[in-house]
Amino acid sequence: MASRDDIKFLSNPTIGQQRKKYCRFKKYGIKYIDYKDSEFLLQFINEQGKLLPRRITGNSLKYQKLVAVAVKRSRHLAILPYVADLLK
């Protein structure tokens, strides 16, 4: 039997709360983005292989530019595709 004390919230209180976005490069002190590391760069592109905008990734402008350059370099070397379908 569920006693009265077990029931604390009727609904999940975390729903509807927006988590604060942050720039992972600033937070963890990443200074260089390797164009050869495809697994890492996959975080910044969508299923079609397009770059995700800053409003979703939360990157600062400085590092978003570096991410864009790294993705473009890896596309040239066929590490990432230019166009894809169901990439993830």
Add this chain to the structure above:
Amino acid sequence: MNHYEVTFIIDPVLSGDEIKSTASTYETLLKDQGCAIVHVNAMGLKQLAYPINKKSSGVYYCIEFTSPTGAAIGKTELSLRRDERIMRFLTIKLDKYGVKYNEDRRAGVISAYKKKESKKKPFDGPVATPPVEAVVVKEEPKPVVQEVIAPVIATEEE
């Protein structure tokens, strides 16, 4: 002294020795022009993200070197472009963070990024218990309903 990095893809059709010799020709070519080789990274045979020259895989090589002037790069790129064994190449200038990153990577301080396991797994335990409680709660109202129905049926028979 500037740090540079040249990455190129060699045709996988060639034999293992031919691939190694092509990579070493560019090493010697850079050395002849006064460049110092910092590290040669043989990344091995990899699947290409899209076909190049109707081939779906290639052998990746990455040579990091220092050059007093950028003059050596023009010559190297020209020979890379003329070489039929090379499918693709890219030369970049490394900034100080890039040099540090490559050093750390070689020393094993930084490892390649790995995808984290999904966070949903730890929640399996607590989620499993509520259904048991729910079943117990459901059993209670049933006899009550039956009692209510029984008198109603009885009245209809009368």
